[in-house]
Amino acid sequence: xxxxRPAPLLRDGFRHFETLSTRCRDNDIHGRLxxxxxxxxxxxxxxxxxxxxxALDIQGSQVVGLDVHSQCIHHDSSSLPQTVHAGIWVALPxxxxxxxELALFADQAAPSAxxxxxxxxxxxxxxxxxxxxxxxxxxxxxxxxVNP
Amino acid sequence: xxxxRPAPLLRDGFRHFETLSTRCRDNDIHGRLxxxxxxxxxxxxxxxxxxxxxALDIQGSQVVGLDVHSQCIHHDSSSLPQTVHAGIWVALPxxxxxxxELALFADQAAPSAxxxxxxxxxxxxxxxxxxxxxxxxxxxxxxxxVNP
Amino acid sequence: xxxxRPAPLLRDGFRHFETLSTRCRDNDIHGRLxxxxxxxxxxxxxxxxxxxxxALDIQGSQVVGLDVHSQCIHHDSSSLPQTVHAGIWVALPxxxxxxxELALFADQAAPSAxxxxxxxxxxxxxxxxxxxxxxxxxxxxxxxxVNP
Amino acid sequence: xxxxRPAPLLRDGFRHFETLSTRCRDNDIHGRLxxxxxxxxxxxxxxxxxxxxxALDIQGSQVVGLDVHSQCIHHDSSSLPQTVHAGIWVALPxxxxxxxELALFADQAAPSAxxxxxxxxxxxxxxxxxxxxxxxxxxxxxxxxVNP
Numbered sequence: 001x002x003x004x005r006p007a008p009l010l011r012d013g014f015r016h017f018e019t020l021s022t023r024c025r026d027n028d029i030h031g032r033l034x035x036x037x038x039x040x041x042x043x044x045x046x047x048x049x050x051x052x053x054x055a056l057d058i059q060g061s062q063v064v065g066l067d068v069h070s071q072c073i074h075h076d077s078s079s080l081p082q083t084v085h086a087g088i089w090v091a092l093p094x095x096x097x098x099x100x101e102l103a104l105f106a107d108q109a110a111p112s113a114x115x116x117x118x119x120x121x122x123x124x125x126x127x128x129x130x131x132x133x134x135x136x137x138x139x140x141x142x143x144x145x146v147n148p
Numbered sequence: 149x150x151x152x153r154p155a156p157l158l159r160d161g162f163r164h165f166e167t168l169s170t171r172c173r174d175n176d177i178h179g180r181l182x183x184x185x186x187x188x189x190x191x192x193x194x195x196x197x198x199x200x201x202x203a204l205d206i207q208g209s210q211v212v213g214l215d216v217h218s219q220c221i222h223h224d225s226s227s228l229p230q231t232v233h234a235g236i237w238v239a240l241p242x243x244x245x246x247x248x249e250l251a252l253f254a255d256q257a258a259p260s261a262x263x264x265x266x267x268x269x270x271x272x273x274x275x276x277x278x279x280x281x282x283x284x285x286x287x288x289x290x291x292x293x294v295n296p
Numbered sequence: 297x298x299x300x301r302p303a304p305l306l307r308d309g310f311r312h313f314e315t316l317s318t319r320c321r322d323n324d325i326h327g328r329l330x331x332x333x334x335x336x337x338x339x340x341x342x343x344x345x346x347x348x349x350x351a352l353d354i355q356g357s358q359v360v361g362l363d364v365h366s367q368c369i370h371h372d373s374s375s376l377p378q379t380v381h382a383g384i385w386v387a388l389p390x391x392x393x394x395x396x397e398l399a400l401f402a403d404q405a406a407p408s409a410x411x412x413x414x415x416x417x418x419x420x421x422x423x424x425x426x427x428x429x430x431x432x433x434x435x436x437x438x439x440x441x442v443n444p
Numbered sequence: 445x446x447x448x449r450p451a452p453l454l455r456d457g458f459r460h461f462e463t464l465s466t467r468c469r470d471n472d473i474h475g476r477l478x479x480x481x482x483x484x485x486x487x488x489x490x491x492x493x494x495x496x497x498x499a500l501d502i503q504g505s506q507v508v509g510l511d512v513h514s515q516c517i518h519h520d521s522s523s524l525p526q527t528v529h530a531g532i533w534v535a536l537p538x539x540x541x542x543x544x545e546l547a548l549f550a551d552q553a554a555p556s557a558x559x560x561x562x563x564x565x566x567x568x569x570x571x572x573x574x575x576x577x578x579x580x581x582x583x584x585x586x587x588x589x590v591n592p
Contacts, residue, residue, distance in 0.1 A: 021168045023192040024206075025330050029323045029502055031207050035511045035562075036321060036484045043479070044171040047229045058172075058228070058473055059179050067479045071515030080206070081195045118479075173478050177354055177471045183363045183414075184336045184469060191331065206325055215331045219367030266331075317464045319488040320502075327503050340467040343525045354468075354524070355475050376502070377491045 009115060011105060014087030015144040018045040022082050033079040033104075038072045038114040042102040045086035046120075055137040063122045063131055068097070072116030083107045090144040096130040097121045098141055157263060159253060162235030163292040166193040170230050181227040186220045186262040190250040193234035194268075203285040211270045211279055216245070220264030231255045238292040244278040245269045246289050305411060307401060310383030311440040314341040318378050329375040329400075334368045334410040338398040341382035342416075351433040359418040359427055364393070368412030379403045386440040392426040393417045394437055453559060455549060458531030459588040462489040466526055477523040477548075482516045482558040486546040489530035490564075499581040507566045507575055512541070516560030527551045534588040540574040541565045542585055 011017075020041055028034040050056035058065065085105045092099040103115040122131045133141070159165075168189055176182040198204035206213065233253045240247040251263040270279045281289070307313075316337055324330040346352035354361065381401045388395040399411040418427045429437070455461075464485055472478040494500035502509065529549045536543040547559040566575045577585070 019169070020171075021192070021196075023168075023188055024195050025188050025191075025321075025324070025332060027325045028321070029325060029327050030508050031325050034321050035487065035514055036480045039480045039483065040171055040173050043173075044169070044229045047172050048169075051228055059226075064474050066476075067518055069515070069517050070479055071513070073513050074511055078207075080199055081192045173469075173472070173480060175473045176469070177473060177475050178360050179473050180362075182469050183339070183366055184332045187332045187335065212326050215370055217367070217369050218331055219365070221365050222363055315465070316467075317488070317492075319464075319484055320491050321484050321487075336467055336469050339469075340465070340525045343468050344465075347524055355522075374503075376495055377488045 016088045018086045055140045070118035093141040164236045166234045203288045218266035241289040312384045314382045351436045366414035389437040460532045499584045511562045514562035537585040
């Protein structure tokens, strides 16, 4: 989503999908998905992808994850409590951080409703300094790069 | 959930299920589902059941739905972003109100994590007086009673 | 809020007030406070009252709080992002549990918009069994009873 | 918050403040403010500033507001239910859009916990095309520019 490389907006551009559900309270007063809901769904999609593979441990680990930057582009669209599909690809798996690119697709629709991204680092729980991403997670991330 | 009639806690006690997903932000500081999340999932499950059947119109209708009472019993349990199944049955389909009884079941688990209920009325958008439940919804509700 | 003892609905009936703010996302599609927002504000009001007095420690303690039951009565009212006042009194300070009774008052208005209650227990973090409420909290709770 | 112009991080850099409260549910599993909470507080702060001045009408207007882009930088910090101060300044009051720059300050602390921004447009409710910002809002926005 940088100025010179727009995020892929078609389903084909994403390496992995998680199926999520929207809620009544996600609607704003105009009947659209409230803008902060997208970021919460992005975060959830990545956690649902990583935790079952043992690539993220949010409860027991000596490491505390932090989303250091997040952004989202919004379009105007109606919403009801429904099933949505969060597409994920990985832009920058660095040594201590990773940038996830995501978009939400309604159940039948082709174009993306809301592309966005967030950058994640692991902090040591005691020193609060960034730590290298664990090998197991790095392997998952490498498989999600657009041009591996 | 009155004192002398405990809500059914086994999957067999429910007439209908909706599959929903929990989110990262649903966890409290102890890693459990935050208590207000249950009520939001209950509300969502009923809407997801009714809207596709044409039994509820939250956007265009001359009627405004109101949940006049809601309550929930909580147990202590861990949670990760996961798939949950909301069981629904109907206790009191009255002339102008209905009481929904619900419980959340984790993906594989048998016992209910959080039984609860809410009572819904339809208000006329202009006069704010209760209106009789529409025939189409009443038909759905009758099919969800435990002893029809 | 049992059938034969309605909750006090006037400001005079409450022993303590916390000033909170509502948010854009609290509005439902009809421009009213969404029903789950009340319970979240009740929980927050009690925490804001107890933590600065040293009567609750949600992060470091060997004890894990659990809201075992919560309920709320809703009225139909419009809402904008605004300041609200949560009134609190204590109904049942037992040995291991306490029931808080609350209501939300809009900035200038006299009658309550949404009375509700929740029952809290402390669980031992290891055994998950209820623990006696600590002395410091019990002292605060005693001062909030309606008929001390 | 572009690469060559970091957002102002001291209280002096902001033209207007709104006082808001955080909630129990805003804490993530590590006891920090969850990342989507910041954007919800930013949105709320701007609405609370504009609505009482008659510069925004979210319910009755022929215009539907849309936040077309939002982003936030996060630091690692603990949180309890507390009072926070949202600082606001205006970066780009264009003909049909405006970019708000914000940051959250804890009650006593000087440095910003989470700077962010969002860009808002007004859409005609019928045609869904952008509309010029109304004069009353433009006047408020001009007074919030850093170099007026």
